[in-house]
Amino acid sequence: MLIKKQITFLLNDELLTIETPPVLVALDYLRKNKHLTGTKEGCKEGDCGACTVMVGELISGEVKYKPVTSCLLPMGELHGKHLVSIEGLNMNQPSPVQTAMVDCGGTQCGYCTPGFVVAMTAGLMDEEIPLNKKGADYAISGNLCRCTGYRSIKEAGIQAIDHLAPKLKNKPRIPTLCDIGALPNSFQNVSEKLAKIPPLQDSTLPDTPSLPFVAGGTDLLVQRGEELADDSPSLINNTPIAPIVEKGEYLVVDARTSFEDFANDPLIQKAVPDILSYNDLIASWPIRNRATLGGNICNASPIADMTSLLLALEAELEIESPETNRLLPLKNFFIGYKQLAKEGHEQISNIHLPKPKTNTFINWEKVSKRKILDIATINSAAKIVIGNEAINEVHLSIGGVAATPLYLTKTSQSLAGKTLSTETVLEAVDLAQSEFNPISDVRGSAQYKRLLSRQLLIAHFTKLFPETISEEAINASL
């Protein structure tokens, strides 16, 4: 049943109070209700970036902006926030980003262009994103263009950064960008405006949450967006997300933590040193800003990337409902294709990650057709604890070869106590093949998945222990 929701938010420079279906996506709201047509629809599933907008949120007194794909953004989440579309970036004069795109020939048919401009601008506004080529590429990881070949767009990104970086040095970015005419002045006092919006009086919410839960919506709205627009599912991201904390031997992570926040958290970076490089291979910046760990786990896709990592990290789930609160190892959570060891109304509240012991080595591998913004054909993670003489513990996971993300129980066990050597690894990867039975689909044939899974399992060892396990030796064995 559709229960409309009243929200107050800032749309570009206009403060609005509206009644909205909670899961009306911002793209439709902008284009159809507000006739703001600069935001384009290219796919309606988060894959093209033509619909990119920014959402600004007040966090400890400051507004932080993130680019997101408006085609998967429920309006019901925008209370107290700032929604910025391309129209909200336009000034009397083109901004440096806009100028650079024109100068470099970064726009041809123009359909993708507003999305690129919003994403590039968001990259400049985010203090965490470096003002260099790497930062420029990071910002547009979620945008496709079919006309240009990207050279001109990438050059535009650099040109804008070259122009702005000196002026932004050691200065807070957003106010400075406003001062130098790179952002409309209306961005200056957004925090005051948002602070004045009273919190939502959610008297309309029923006692039992209506299902399904929507976290980031990046799976659910792709699969069921049209249908849910007429419904009032629970938007579980509407309450503040708890920061990641240490509790004894564990790190406790709010299940609603986004991929982006997860990878950028210092505690996580300490536990999983290469997390940022894995992050680059998962979805895109705008999607990672929305996609949550809990959603990744509960969507139960066999190729869920974070899930494969969490499996090898021996994550445990805190599962909660008004009646219960229990802890379950993630590897026991998947009982069949899209079947979970939980009731529909149970929510994952937290994820517990054991802190790595000394001499722990972690690696994650993913191969997809396209490196960035593509679903894995196979992903795999390894956590290996090395003792004085031999391997102490191994935890291997693999995705894309079975109906669920897989923890390789037999193979992991078989390695414990063994000496690290080429033979051990080859035996293990052969044993692994007996633990799954891949099927042919759009991501590859069963034979390919067999071969690729073997290669990625090997890759853990050649990457982590290049001195002991040489690629040459492994190669010679095939």
Add this chain to the structure above:
Amino acid sequence: MRHCDSELHVSGRSEYVDDVAPPANLLHAAIFGSPVAHGIIRSLDTSKALEVPGVIAAFTFDDIPGEGYIGQIVADEPLFADKKVVFHNQPIAMIIANSHEAARKGTLACSTKIEELPAITCPREAFKQGEILQELRVFEKGDVDSIWDSCDHVITGKVDLGGQEHMYLETNRCRAVPMEDGQIKVFSSTQSPSATQKTIASVLGIPMNKVEVDVKRLGGGFGGKEDQATQWACMAALAARSLNKPVQIVLNRVDDMQMTGKRHPYKQDFKIGLTKEGKILAFEVDHYQNSGAFMDLSNPVLERTCLHSTNSYAIENVRIRAVPCRTNLPSNTAYRGFGGPQGMFPLEAAIAEAAKELCVERDWLQSQNIAQGGYTFHYGQNLEDNRLKQTWDQAVADFDLEGLRSRTKEYNDTHTMSKKGFALMPVCFGISFTKTFLNQGSSLVHVYTDGTVNVTTGGIEMGQGISSNMIAICSRIFGINHERIRCNSTNTSRIANISPSAASATSDLNGNATIIACREILSGMKKVVAKELKCDASEISIKDGQVYCGENATELDWNTLVLKSYFSRVQLMAHGFYAPPNISFDPIKGWGRPFHYYTYGTCLVEATVDCLRGTYSIDAAKVVHDLGRGIIPTVDLGQVEGGLAQGIGWVTLEELKYADDGRLLSFALSNYKCPDGDFLPDDLEVKFLENVDNPGGPLGSKAVGEPPFMYGIAAYFAIRNAIDSFSSTNEDEIKCPMTPEQTLHLLYPNFEYD
């Protein structure tokens, strides 16, 4: 000057069909498509759809007042399925509602019972079963059969060449508005406004002069909206006229991908014969074109495949056989290169195989056989100059091929699990529609009394920059600043009988027409002031908006000139018409001079393969391209880079997968992957031949839209070249695209798990 829409684009202010403020009472259409790829419709029920709140009407084949079948070459395609369905998601019914959402719900409420028949997706299989759209065609030169014996090496092979989704970012869409007296005005995202106008008239059973088609711009076309935007416009027009309300149809991505055709996949057999010195003596190729369910443009696409089957190479004995095969897929259609890429690929594959057998470098073999001036192609046209070879030589020198060769070798010698490779690709692409009659362009130029100018042509702006080119041409011919000139939407009421914006020829045809129109206006104006300045009209010129008499600036500026002309009752608008001379082609004999001229170039691509994981990166793509005298540098460069990018995508990531029952498995952007900014190399360099002219193109320019696409083929062979340093490739059938899957299989040909 930049692309004239740039500033609108970067601010999101440029309007596409459905961005324009909707007219009152706008209704929305959605399509109910066939659940199976092949079968006989036993029943169809749309009544439940009419019960969905907001739904107003449903249309099926029986509701078409005029001709139910459409098609530019053969009218063989029913607008809605007629008693049978021949591809998955073929439109069966259209639901009209007061919102897009309600219309979509309406389609979900439709039901049909279909007696399923086996579906064919492979063209070889279709050929075997006699499912062909046209008789087999043969192009021949020399005497292939008697030459094989004198060859030192004869190599045969098979190719499985994939198709390609257009993936224009803007899906198909159209808005149709009923007007007084039974007229209808249609705003469509089409490359072919006149074909759209004509087909709507035929479907509705009304004269063409009651249908006005207007096209402001497209969010990308690439050939996908040449013939296949028409049906959606017909549907919107049908509903608009019968309900007497404006109707809009906007396909969602999945419908667009499932319901429209793509670049034709081919299956091919080749046979190549060479001397031991590396001279290609004979080449034979059979093309089985996967045409899809209807003719669409398959015939001319296949023709260009045949014409370009020897690409840039001089071969004295050639036989090309080609047949369009009917399969249970949406009709495959025009796509940048128009069959040319499919023609060129097998010969490149043959050369790669031959190089292996002869133990020589592939590029050496290519260079030994590149056609030079004076060579006659198998369809009778001569190569008139040596610029093709010039691009090759310049690429080899400027991009330091020999240095690259030794660096690559050194890298491969010192790396076990990572290998580098490179490949060159020469391109010789004929410019013109091979259907000679389509080679005509029109332009209408208006000069207003305030000195501003409007130009309207038959060219469709789809990002390629045709509007900017037209403005640049007006600006140069008139001698005034481009900011005083606007380019209008393309409209069938202003320009009649427009050829599709295709074949790379749009700028040539319409640009030359614009020059003619501008000159006609100018000549009248000059006469007016010649009298006053007491000089000959031929001595008068305009530079930067100032009137010159010989070398000397006069007091007169453009605005005054315009006003004086107006008050002297001299015409300030003109229509220009252009048809390139010297082209003719007999499609039956396959002989003549089909092309106005050729566009040439050579591309070098470098790649690195991760031999553990089967992934690869494209490290560099470098091109020497013959552009003649370019019109607007950033626009031309954008065309070369964009074409190259699509070409690279075609041979690497872009994989259309069909289930055996004919369903497209790669039906969304989540499972069909085109290149992104990370995949395409930062090291992308385009050099233009310097100091070259082209008498055939406007202002000495050359057509640039399609030829660069084929540069991308180099990426395929660069990856293969890297793989060859790791394992020896020797597959039964050469498969393109070279996906990471294909790459890993080639790296480990002996892996098998049972």
